[in-house]
Amino acid sequence: MSGGSVRVTIDDVARAAGVSRQTVSRAMNDKGDISEATRRRVLATIEELDYRPSAFARGMRTQRAGTVALVLPDIANPFFPAVARGVFDAAAARGLAVVVHNTDADADAETEAGRAIVDAGAAGAIGFFEALDDPALAALGRRVPLVVADRPAPDPSVATVRTDFRTGTHLACEHLISRGHTRLGMLDGAVQNKPERRQAFLETNPGDHVVAAPPTVAGGAAALRSLLARHPAITGVFAFNDLLAIGAVQALRAAGRRAGDQIAVVGYDDITMAALLDPPLTTVHTDKYELGRTLVEVLGRRLDGHPAEHRTLAPRLVVRGSA
Amino acid sequence: MSGGSVRVTIDDVARAAGVSRQTVSRAMNDKGDISEATRRRVLATIEELDYRPSAFARGMRTQRAGTVALVLPDIANPFFPAVARGVFDAAAARGLAVVVHNTDADADAETEAGRAIVDAGAAGAIGFFEALDDPALAALGRRVPLVVADRPAPDPSVATVRTDFRTGTHLACEHLISRGHTRLGMLDGAVQNKPERRQAFLETNPGDHVVAAPPTVAGGAAALRSLLARHPAITGVFAFNDLLAIGAVQALRAAGRRAGDQIAVVGYDDITMAALLDPPLTTVHTDKYELGRTLVEVLGRRLDGHPAEHRTLAPRLVVRGSA
DNA sequence: ATGAAAGCGCTAACAA
């Protein structure tokens, strides 16, 4: 219980260790040109005084905080918590704190998030940007090390980590076909800049069998009804994501039909609840935790001075009851 | 496209507006003693130059960042994303960025989060602390404005927002009883510092009808089996949370029984998937988004100089198919 | 109502 709440500064440590401020700085930042003996002594003094460097003062000199930003549309959308968990774990392992910006996929909110990231002097940023255009993203990438998720690089300097939607979609369609479904329809998500799944679906299923709806359970129910109204012969349904697929399964049940019997439904993402439903949802699994981890890994390598990388994560199909 | 990437500082604004640095500071921080005319002129200049004050420099003077911390055990646990969303929205409305600390309810991780919060000079903190003891929490509360969630105040200076577990539990038990179930059992969560639900259950159901398990789906399945093995006559099951309840429903199904028929299951929290299951889960609903919002509101009032508040949110029962 | 001076705690550049 020794006294007060005054801050222990680098000068206190320097004085106590009998060295200069600079030497303390060197010791704690693992800079070269310091003897092992002094280094150890200084570190011990730091420990002893429970000295914690001021993030503000440090940031003021370096213009970089020990913080990374995570930009995503909606943490309440069950896809993102798992990704966020991967990001948090990997960031914590690197000693980075994570600031989360929730945007609702709104262009203004994404712009504002970018501004906040730059203003805060974030060490880097990871983003699921759905509304911002490439020039804006490239501009952000010029101001802060940036890794974008599930989107093409807007600029060579911007790193990317993507999940392979095309392969995933083919996996889903091939499975439906292998189960004997010849007439397929798709429930697309009415979102910007996510054409890959629809395009891949149309490659093997040309025609007018795609209905778009908000990527929610309610959207899925409505979309399924309108799809079947338009094309009653459809027996295989591929959905943009699990939420839509779940809505479809529910709409089917309300109509007295059960997914997995004559009609099949395949979702995308494999969110937690997919396995818990009845029937459990057949879906394209993407490793969301791994995506989060990888995003941080790629950002970390960027921070360590490596050039921007571009990684792709492979999806796999999880066959359950619904198809 | 005028030139470079040099920072616009307060001095640039001062020069451009023909005033001193102080006056700029006064204008942007709404301090008194400044004429309306100068104020407007300075603000216009700020706009024009797109000046953004350095968070580091400001923090250095004030020792407070424009950041709040959110400490929670696991963002991937479906209870928390909804809370987090409420926190993000309310914080954004106040111009605060949110740093998330994921702890896994581990004491060391919670301690470390507290340290990080203090070091970062967070304006305030919101926390679901499960492992930290009251003295540690009180100590943290002395260093930063703190609001703890779902936990008694460890100290008068620490604000709280709680959901009323006791009432929620009584709601659940009364419902089961009103449905004719006389022998009730409980699936408790094997977690620290969350005795309210078990205690409230035991108030009306004394005896040895409580089984504890990790608050997960797998835990729920196992716990249900051991509960029924021990007390085969039980027909009404109350679970610590929805995850346990879902596991129970699944274990029942695996045993050829269906929740909602002869045996009833009531969960707690009303996570998103509760409504989507088959049978849909009867559960005690707590408004998670509102909890998040309220946590920020209470923190905000604290930051505005008001004393620590203590709020309680009322739960309500949502009757669906499982009971 | 406005300005001048001082300094928050740190690190980069240079000297020794």
Next chain:
DNA sequence: TTGTTAGCGCTTTCAT
């Protein structure tokens, strides 16, 4: 290998 010097950009006295 170590120390000295000089700010980073802002707000808080205090003076005017």
